[in-house]
Amino acid sequence: MCHQSNYHENQSIKMNPINNQPSSSKQKSFQHKFIRQVVITTSDSLIRVNRNYHNSLSTKTKRDRITINVSGKRYQTYVSTLENYPNTLLGNKQKRMYYWNEQENELFFDRHRTCFEAILYYYQSNGRLRRPDYVSLDTFLEEISFFDLGPQAISQIHQLENVSIIKHIDLPNWSWRRYIWFYLEYPQHSICARILHFISMSITLVFGMTLAIETLPKYNKQCYNLCEKEENITLSTNDIPICSARFSSPFFIIQTICVSYLTIEF
The missing domain is CATH 3.30.710.10 (Potassium Channel Kv1.1; Chain A)
Structure with missing residues (x-):
């Protein structure tokens, strides 16, 4: 009897660890399942939050x-x-x-x-x-x-x-002076303005040509010889010799007309 009781005790002792193994495995599997569910739920919630955030941003950008x-x-x-x-x-x-x-x-x-x-x-x-x-x-x-x-x-x-602001220009009070100023300032305005502009350009060209031609030796000697003849005439000491031939020369007359016209135009 003693041998049988010892045998049963040893058998029970040996069976206890075997019976504990399935219980521990069940606990581990349960823990793994629980952790997976928690991770899945948290990841789903994060995905939903991200989706809602991006949807809100997209709706805002569409509205904006x-x-x-x-x-x-x-x-x-x-x-x-x-x-x-x-x-x-x-x-x-x-x-x-x-x-x-x-x-x-x-x-x-x-x-x-x-x-x-x-x-x-x-x-x-x-x-x-x-x-x-x-x-x-x-x-x-x-x-x-x-x-x-x-x-x-x-x-x-x-x-x-590089555009500057146009300054205000005070026009003359008289109407005829206004028309003359307008014709001289804006020659493309009308036919009369173009004619007046053509006359001004012609007079300027003639004035420049007379100044150039007068310096030629051929025409300069004629005026010089006439002035020498007048200088030989005896004059009193108080008189200043003036060469009248200069004033009667065609170059002087043309230049005087041109200068007077350009002065009036200015």
């Missing part, structure tokens, strides 16, 4: 975007970019809503496309304005005034283009 149609060509930019300049046409919501097309959900302007690209760059570059090379200055200034960019943009173009 605005389409501008300029004579059939569409441009896209952000409303926040335009509203950095609230005093302009595009930066002010009330001003730009006058050109809003509800059917197309866009702004429409029947304006110059190339000029608008430079104007849109003005908003996107924090105030840098450059005139395109193949656009005239008058057209570009007209577009700047239409989109109401302000005096700073206009002065920036004036500095880049």
Whole structure:
């Protein structure tokens, strides 16, 4: 009997570790499953949060975007970019809503496309304005005034283009003096102005030619010989010899007429 009891005790002792092994494996598998579920749930929540964040950003960017149609060509930019300049046409919501097309959900302007690209760059570059090379200055200034960019943009173009402000000119009070001044200042205005301009150019040319011809030895000796004859005439000591032949020469007469006309014109 003693041997049998010892045998059962040894067998029970040997069986205990074998029975403990399946219980520990079950606990480990349960822990692994629990950890996996926790990781999966946390990762799903993170994915959902990221998706919601990106969706909110995309909706904000879609709402912030605005389409501008300029004579059939569409441009896209952000409303926040335009509203950095609230005093302009595009930066002010009330001003730009006058050109809003509800059917197309866009702004429409029947304006110059190339000029608008430079104007849109003005908003996107924090105030840098450059005139395109193949656009005239008058057209570009007209577009700047239409989109109401302000005096700073206009002065920036004036500095880049070396354009000075036209000074105010006070015209004469008499009407006939006004017409003469206008004809002389703007010869392309009318036929009378062109005729007067042609006369002025002809007189200037004749005056220059007489000065050049008079210096030739052939004509200079004639006047010199006449003056020598007058100097040989006996004069009193108080008299100053004056050569009257100089005043009667055709060169002097022509030059006097030309100088008097140019003086009146000036």
